[in-house]
Amino acid sequence: MTATYKKRTDGRAFDEPRPMEAKLGVVPRADGSAMFKAGKSVAIAAVHGPRQLNPAFMRNPKKGVLRVNYNMMAFSGSGERVRPGPSRRSKEINLVIEKAFAPVVDLSEVPNTAVDVYIELLQTDAGTRCAAINATALALADAGISMKDIISAMAMGKVHDKICVDLTKEEEDMEAVDIPVAMMGNSGKVTLLQMDGIISREEIKEILKKAREATLKVKEVQEKAIREKYGGQNE
Amino acid sequence: MGLLVSEKDIVIPGQIIADGMDYLPAMNTYRGENNIISTRVGLIRVVGRSIKVIPLSGRYIPKAGDTVIGRITAMSTASWFVDIGYASEAGISLKDATSEFIERGADLSQYFDFDELVVAKITNVTKTRLIDLTVKGPGLRKLVGGRIVKITSTKVPRVIGKQGSMISVIKNATNTRIIVGQNGWVWISGESPEEIQRAADAIQMIEREAHTEGLTDKVEKFLGGKKNDSNIQEEN
Numbered sequence: 228m229t230a231t232y233k234k235r236t237d238g239r240a241f242d243e244p245r246p247m248e249a250k251l252g253v254v255p256r257a258d259g260s261a262m263f264k265a266g267k268s269v270a271i272a273a274v275h276g277p278r279q280l281n282p283a284f285m286r287n288p289k290k291g292v293l294r295v296n297y298n299m300m301a302f303s304g305s306g307e308r309v310r311p312g313p314s315r316r317s318k319e320i321n322l323v324i325e326k327a328f329a330p331v332v333d334l335s336e337v338p339n340t341a342v343d344v345y346i347e348l349l350q351t352d353a354g355t356r357c358a359a360i361n362a363t364a365l366a367l368a369d370a371g372i373s374m375k376d377i378i379s380a381m382a383m384g385k386v387h388d389k390i391c392v393d394l395t396k397e398e399e400d401m402e403a404v405d406i407p408v409a410m411m412g413n414s415g416k417v418t419l420l421q422m423d424g425i426i427s428r429e430e431i432k433e434i435l436k437k438a439r440e441a442t443l444k445v446k447e448v449q450e451k452a453i454r455e456k457y458g459g460q461n462e
Numbered sequence: 463m464g465l466l467v468s469e470k471d472i473v474i475p476g477q478i479i480a481d482g483m484d485y486l487p488a489m490n491t492y493r494g495e496n497n498i499i500s501t502r503v504g505l506i507r508v509v510g511r512s513i514k515v516i517p518l519s520g521r522y523i524p525k526a527g528d529t530v531i532g533r534i535t536a537m538s539t540a541s542w543f544v545d546i547g548y549a550s551e552a553g554i555s556l557k558d559a560t561s562e563f564i565e566r567g568a569d570l571s572q573y574f575d576f577d578e579l580v581v582a583k584i585t586n587v588t589k590t591r592l593i594d595l596t597v598k599g600p601g602l603r604k605l606v607g608g609r610i611v612k613i614t615s616t617k618v619p620r621v622i623g624k625q626g627s628m629i630s631v632i633k634n635a636t637n638t639r640i641i642v643g644q645n646g647w648v649w650i651s652g653e654s655p656e657e658i659q660r661a662a663d664a665i666q667m668i669e670r671e672a673h674t675e676g677l678t679d680k681v682e683k684f685l686g687g688k689k690n691d692s693n694i695q696e697e698n
Contacts (some may be wrong), residue, residue, distance in 0.1 A: 258521055277521060279549045288590050333501065337525060338590050340549035368475050371520020373501040375492065376476035386467045413499070453474045457503050457518050
């Protein structure tokens with residue numbers, strides 16, 4: 228890596244996330260739903276349940292099961308049509324999102340049931356699994372699912388020689404390492420950490436430090452969205 | 463130190479409600495390292511030293527003692543299965559269904575048939591959420607006719623009102639009979655379909671505006687206004 232990255236392609240500061248937007252209750256027929264937008268990436272999450280879990284062998288008599296279904300819409304990409312249906316990649320993302328929420332979601336009150344999360348990506352410009360996690364956290368809160376903490380995620384990474392927050396697809400396609408991070412709001416404990424690329428020990432420490440700052444910014448947006456829907460109910 | 467929010471404040475999951483050990487975590491809260499944290503979106507209620515969060519959203523979770531409305535979905539040789547809007551079905555055993563003598567091999571559909579509605583009380587909920595219902599008791603019975611309106615179970619107290627004030631307003635204004643189940647199923651029956659529709663509209667309005675004040679007045683206006691003139695659109 229010889230080149231240095233002087234200025235980000237969209238003019239942002241290196242530790243500045245894209246403009247974020249969140250809204251609850253976008254899918255009225257679901258038990259809980261939310262939209263989360265980070266720049267051009269838009270995710271919608273809908274939560275159904277706790278509801279009956281079939282096939283019965285998947286049931287857990289001790290607690291409910293959280294099931295995540297991530298899907299990129301055919302028209303969501305910036306170039307080629309995205310091939311619809313499940314893929315190796317979406318299966319991986321379902322798994323890591325389920326694991327990201329496992330430490331905070333408490334389904335012990337609803338044994339033998341399923342809580343299904345359906346995530347649709349309407350438009351994608353990198354950082355979709357993080358947008359999906361942020362939308363899911365809001366949708367679960369909207370559905371009244373018991374959670375110990377809010378989960379916020381941010382697509383961290385390194386472009387050429389610079390550590391960046393919230394990479395776009397354009398940046399990801401340069402010589403880049405992308406590291407999605409999800410953290411708990413209060414403790415900053417990491418619930419998702421993936422890496423595509425090679426990076427040094429010092430740099431990963433730096434990235435985690437910056438991820439904490441960035442996820443707190445995400446949390447602010449999430450909190451505002453919840454209060455927008457439920458605020459004013461005490462007047 | 464102490465309480466960080468006040469009574470009736472809105473809290474979100476993960477929000478720190480109180481610092482230190484002065485308070486005790488109750489419903490929908492837990493103790494963190496040295497604080498109390500909410501797990502649901504809801505309203506703060508402080509009773510003595512215990513803090514609880516009254517949830518504002520979420521599906522109905524059955525608990526013993528609740529009176530619910532359900533629909534018969536299946537029958538076996540000794541029991542009925544009832545959909546009460548929860549993930550698993552509730553059961554009515556023969557002895558809880560009727561005080562009549564049931565002969566061996568009798569046709570159970572003469573007591574409750576498929577798709578019939580019952581208002582029943584939950585007698586027991588096991589750890590794995592097997593639900594037992596009884597139809598024996600005051601006010602518990604099969605419901606004939608009428609229609610069902612489903613609302614969020616967290617809004618049921620608003621629909622009933624203080625000592626049933628809200629529900630009596632609707633009943634009197636529309637001349638209907640209404641039963642509200644704790645699971646959010648509301649049964650409305652009356653002479654004219656128009657009156658039933660008005661009662662259903664009023665209940666759905668309460669669900670929508672459950673968080674506002676002076677709701678009883680609004681409902682009175684809503685029901686009174688619709689009878690006389692059609693300017694109801696502006697009032698909402």
